[in-house]
Amino acid sequence: MNLKELSQILGLSQTTVSRALNGYPEVGEATRKRVQEAAVLHHYRPSTRAKGLATGRAMAIGHVIPVSTRHEIVNPVFADFIAGAGETYAAKGYDMILSVVDDDREARTYRDIAAKRNVDGIIVHGPELNDPRVALLTELGLPFVVHGRASGVALPYSWLDVNNTRAFRRATDFLLDLGHRRIALVNGLEEMDFAARRRRGYEAALVARGVAPDPALMRSSEMTENYGHVAAAEMLRLPDPPTAFLTASMISALGVRRAIEDAGLKMGRDVSIVTHDDDLGYLRNGDGADPIFTATRSSVREAGRLAAAMLLELVVDPERTPRSRLMEATLVVGQSTGPAPQQAQAALSQRR
Amino acid sequence: MNLKELSQILGLSQTTVSRALNGYPEVGEATRKRVQEAAVLHHYRPSTRAKGLATGRAMAIGHVIPVSTRHEIVNPVFADFIAGAGETYAAKGYDMILSVVDDDREARTYRDIAAKRNVDGIIVHGPELNDPRVALLTELGLPFVVHGRASGVALPYSWLDVNNTRAFRRATDFLLDLGHRRIALVNGLEEMDFAARRRRGYEAALVARGVAPDPALMRSSEMTENYGHVAAAEMLRLPDPPTAFLTASMISALGVRRAIEDAGLKMGRDVSIVTHDDDLGYLRNGDGADPIFTATRSSVREAGRLAAAMLLELVVDPERTPRSRLMEATLVVGQSTGPAPQQAQAALSQRR
DNA sequence: CTTCATTGCCAAAGCGCTTTGGATATCCGC
DNA sequence: GCGGATATCCAAAGCGCTTTGGCAATGAAG
Incomplete structure (x- = not known):
């Protein structure tokens, strides 16, 4: 069924039918109603391709997912981010086009996307x-929003980020x-902007309190369970082991917890963990009041919704100056943190 | 830059340029070369929309991700499956269009997709x-491949599944x-076909050995860490607790392990776990020789690659009869399983 | 009873590509 | 030197939609 x-x-003419369906004023109300009913009855939906050709708008947004052996495995946060973005697109009638791309060919991919003109x-x-x-x-003139930021880039651009620092x-x-004074950082890959910022925040806090950051207590890698486990296990074997861990994701936090328990210690009593929690659907940090991990929480799904909305504004009005949005993470206290053991003992001895 | x-x-004429670029024989080799070079030089890529309109092919595949409050959260396996499928699409020049859809409107969404004709x-x-x-x-006449199967559906259709049973x-x-005789099943949602099959396999094995399946040892829910934890914790408190757990995903297995350790027991010695392992990029079951969990392993990323390839064959030749592919999971032995405690004791006493 | 907006509708051009159905030029054997 | 392949190239139609520029008909105003 076509127009x-x-x-x-x-x-009726194609013109009239088209206008009736697209809400133009120059068709009579009776006709419009008749047209709309017929459209529903016959399951008519305009062809995206033809509509796109005629209007110059693709009604689609592209997401380029870098994937390589080097890093950026298929990150679980993508799933939630995309689910959030998808909600926004669906509400506004946009499609989402995903490209998983080997990242050494990423530049070419962006060029191709721009030239193929199948996303707005x-x-x-x-x-x-x-x-x-x-x-x-920017050079290609394609509207875009960055999920996160790119430190060191001078050009103005639109972004949405969590205040990681x-x-x-x-x-x-x-x-x-x-x-706690011996606080370890089990960070994500520090080429990634978000991880670099997190490290800065961690170091700034230490320095502000006169604690010297110790390179032996900092790791940076892909955020897997296994990485958390290995990193924490190694650090716990140090002569002066950490009494607390700061981890970059729930998944690596699970690995850290496992290492703590393997060492015969108890999380929250002997060793504390604070993790970042992207509030992923399938990896909830406990249900409700008493989270497992003390965490800096920020919903990546919500980020997806908002970033998509920002991008659509940009698409509709390309003259608009770049927009940005900084989301704050909330610090929720769970069962994984407690006073540093030394201090607990000091408190005990004071009471005696 | 357009044609x-x-x-x-x-x-040259548009005809000749088009034919030169699309490999038709009726253009001279010299001209073809000249055209190809100019195309590269000027970054020419044909507009997907126009090409699609002219050819009737969208050069895109749709993935509809059901998402609702009821179930099927943004499942982490999607990310890997899509990464695999994306590889195939990229190699064949197809785009991937993702629709995240509230599943009570799913039927409508499929109808819309068919009518909008933006996927093949x-x-x-x-x-x-x-x-x-x-x-x-089938009614809509849109080629499709099911990831998994739909038990109870009589129509022939194409699918790719793991042999879950x-x-x-x-x-x-x-x-x-x-x-082990008290073996618990911490299953996924049993409305889902894969979970139903897994249960059947589990029950069949028990019955074949004369062990009566015990409803108190079977759970079914969304496969989260928390669910694994709660389910296992409850079952371990039973008067006659399980000595082994069969879980549906790595994530719920992590929860089960946590419950085991919370109970002061040791995984692999006091209580065994076998899990299904989708071989997800960010949740590896140990690196290399000695996996954490004993598991039935099958790469969902590979499934994505293959399912996509099957679908593209179907798209190219719609007359083709439905194809199917059953992948076998390998059983890899890790650190999470050991002899049932009673039997271990029996063995010990025999040796004395 | 004219005149002139206004309302409601339409024919046709155009979006960027593919493809049909020639047209022209070249080359072959006889 | 001629008919007929053969090799190259082209003009124009068509894919399904939007949109420009008009055209009738209607009703209000003069």
Whole structure:
């Protein structure tokens, strides 16, 4: 069923039918109603391709997911982010086009996407420090929003990010307040902008309290369960082991917890953990009041919704100046943190 | 840069340029080369929309991800499956269009997709028992491949699935061989076809050995960490607790392990776990030789690659009869299983 | 009873590509 | 030197939609 057929059935011109369906004022209300009913009856939906050709709008947004052996495995946060973005797109009638791309061919992919003109805008995932994609996309003139930021990039661009620095600074402060001084950072890959920022927040908090950051207590890698386990196990074997861990994701936190228990210690009593929690659907940090992990929490699904909405605004009005949005993470206290053991003992001995 | 401009630059007709680029024989080799070079030089890529309109092919595949409050949260396996499928699409020049859809509007969504004609085929995710989508898509005449199967559907259709029944039967047999008799099943949602099959495999193995399945040892829910924890914790408090757990995913296995340790027991010695392992990128079951969990393993990423390839064959040749592919899971032995405690004791006493 | 907006509708052009159905030029054997 | 392949290239139609520019008919105003 296409426009031509539908208009023949109705005994109207294609013009009128098209206008009736698209809400233009120059068709009579009676006719409009008749047209709309016929459209529903015959399951008429305009062809995206033809509509796109005629209007110059693709009504689709592209997401380019970098994937390589080097890093950025298929990150579980993508699933939630995309689910959030998908909600926004669905509400506004946009499609979402996903490209999983080997990241050494990423530049070419963006060029191709721009030339093929099958998306109206792009969400950039996983920005790195000095990420070249910002300049590339600006040059290509394709509207885009970065999920995260690209430190070191001078050009103005639109982004939506969590305040990672502040979140990790607060988390570190929280541990310091509990008396911890040996605080380990089990970070994500520090080429990634978000991980670099988290480290900065962590270090700033330590320095502000006069605690020297110890390179032996900092790791950076892909955020897997196994990585958390290995990293924590190694650090716990140090002569002066950490009494607290700051981890970059729930998954690596699970690994850290396992290492703590393997060492015969108890999480929350002997060793504390604060993790970042993206509030993923399938990996909830406990249900409700008493979370398993003390965490800096920020919903990545909500981030997806908002980033998509920002991008659609940009698509509708390309003259608009770049927009940005900084989401704050909330620090929720769970069962994984407690006073530093030394301090607990000191408190005990004071009472005696 | 479009065809018209490019052909003007070259002093050729659009026809010739189009044919040269698409490999038709009726253009001279010299001209073809000249055209190809100019295309590269000017970054020419044909507009997907226009090409699609002219050819009637969208060069895109749709993935409809059901998402609702009821069930099927944004499942982490989607990310890996889609990454695999994306590889195939990229290699063949197809785009991937994702629709996240509230599942009470799913039928409507499929109808819309068919009417909008912006995909050449669809991958169906998360089939349930008697899934109505098979009939709907068959009626719509849209090529599709189901990831999984839909028990109870009589129509022929194309699918790719893991042999879940066999995998869980083997896993159960393995535990029975180790002397376990109280074997719990921490299953996924049993409306889902894969979960129903797993249960059947589990029950069949028990019955074949004369062990009566005990409803108190079977749970079914969304496969989260928390669910695994709660379910296992409850069962371990039973008067006659299980000595082994069969879980449906790595994530719920992590929860089960936590419950075991919370109870002061040791995994692999006091209580065994066998889990299904989708071989997800960010949740590896140990690196290399000695996996954490004994598991039935099958790569969902590979499934994505294969399902996509099957669908593309179907798209190219719609007359082709439905194809299917059953992948076998391998049973890998890790640190999470050991002989049933009673039997271990019996063995010890025999030695004395 | 004209005149002139206004309302309601339509024919046709155009979006960027593929493809049909020639047209022209070249080359072959006889 | 001629008919007929053969090799190259082209003009124009068509894919399904939107949108420009008109055209009748209607009703209000003069």
